[in-house]
Amino acid sequence: MWDTHQLTKMKNRPTMEVLEKKVLEAQTDTRTRLNVAHLESEAIYIFREVVAQFEKPVLLFSGGKDSITLVRLAQKAFYPAKIPFPLLHIDTGHNFPETIEFRDKLVEELGVELIVRNVQDAIDQGKVVEEKGKYASRNSLQTTTLLDALEEFKFDAAIGGARRDEEKARAKERIFSVRDDFGQWDEKNQRPELFDHLNGKIELGQNVRVFPISNWTELDVWSYIEEEHIEIPSIYFAHTRKTFLRDGMIWSAEDAVVYRESDEVVEERMVRFRTVGDMSCTAAVLSDAFSIQKVVAEIRDSKISERGARIDDKRSEAAMEKRKQQGYF
Incomplete structure (x- = not known):
């Protein structure tokens, strides 16, 4: 008969799916x-x-x-x-x-x-x-x-x-x-x-x-920043910011140069900026990535291109x- 301690240990063991994911992540990191x-x-x-x-x-x-x-x-x-x-x-x-x-x-x-x-x-x-x-x-x-x-x-x-x-x-x-x-x-x-x-x-x-x-x-850039311990502006990491939505994109409402119409509602959101251009043409993305490691993980899972947040690229x-x-x- 299995005692309670042994059953608990078996229950807490990672599944094969979890182990395979960890091995894949390790191989990806090495590559x-x-x-x-x-x-x-x-x-x-x-x-x-x-x-x-x-x-x-x-x-x-x-x-x-x-x-x-x-x-x-x-x-x-x-x-x-x-x-x-x-x-x-x-x-x-x-x-x-x-x-x-x-x-x-x-x-x-x-x-x-x-x-x-x-x-x-x-x-x-x-x-x-x-x-x-x-x-x-x-x-x-x-x-x-x-x-x-x-x-x-x-x-x-x-x-x-x-x-x-x-x-x-x-x-x-x-x-x-x-x-x-x-x-x-x-x-x-x-x-x-x-x-x-x-x-x-x-x-x-x-x-x-x-x-x-x-x-x-x-x-590659973020992996290099992580490996070299390069300091970068805080705006690249998740922070609370007053924002509003326009055309499905998140705009900063904290900057006077960003035009906002009266019916565009301002709300505080947890965001970061993937690319840093002008305030007037750069949208934020929802994020809880407070560290470089979390940013790297977020980028790996992202289905949207980096410059998808640049409004100037969408003109044509x-x-x-x-x-x-x-x-x-």
């Missing part, structure tokens, strides 16, 4: 770590190629997780020396306060040069016209300010954190993406990139956008591609 190690090596190689092939590169920095990851990779690529190029932030004036605060803190800690150029200046000078209405955003207006900054400092390579998994237009673009005299991208006229051969040769007036983490996924099927053709990041 992810190996993959991220390979991606890190590739990105470091790309950074070193940039410095070897270009005279005056710059790293485009927004204070978001992807550009923060780029900074860590650049540190590793050139250690023990300092990062050999400045950071450039195109500030729309509609950034989340948490992101700007983190940006300034990180730059101070690293002792790197930060160049900031403001979209508001372009608006004041009449170079661009601010949008009006329900879905108004300054996101597309960044292009003019970016191109002006590249011309002002004569940067010949701009390093960005775009990834192919984010959006179909970005999936088409090369790691070394040549832009013409006007900063425009022609998706039909791109150089082949065979294996690890990167060609940075450009004509007078051209410049190159470089994407060291192009082959990474959102999960080719919204991102059109912006890139005009000189966008």
Whole structure:
């Protein structure tokens, strides 16, 4: 006869289904770590190629997780020396306060040069016209300010954190993406990139956008952040925020730049932001992920793409591609 103690132990044993799930998770974690190690090596190689092939590169920095990851990779690529190029932030004036605060803190800690150029200046000078209405955003207006900054400092390579998994237009673009005299991208006229051969040769007036983490996924980025213990803005983790619903998306009601109609009801929700763009075009997602580990688990189970929360990408099927053709990041 089984005694009570033995029966309790048997009852508390994990089922075969639970054990199989744990084994699968362990195998997935191992594959992810190996993959991220390979991606890190590739990105470091790309950074070193940039410095070897270009005279005056710059790293485009927004204070978001992807550009923060780029900074860590650049540190590793050139250690023990300092990062050999400045950071450039195109500030729309509609950034989340948490992101700007983190940006300034990180730059101070690293002792790197930060160049900031403001979209508001372009608006004041009449170079661009601010949008009006329900879905108004300054996101597309960044292009003019970016191109002006590249011309002002004569940067010949701009390093960005775009990834192919984010959006179909970005999936088409090369790691070394040549832009013409006007900063425009022609998706039909791109150089082949065979294996690890990167060609940075450009004509007078051209410049190159470089994407060291192009082959990474959102999960890869978060896994790297977890493994490297990289600090990121608090807005990426679950927090209570006053929000309202519009078109099935959760908008922040705490920011004056976000237009809200009188019949859109404000409620407190537990949310986080998967992608951090302008407050006026970035929606939140419901979440209870307070830690990196929980964020990683949440992303693994998610059926919605990261940029599904970016309203500016929903303006048309080719919204991102059109912006890139005009000189966008």
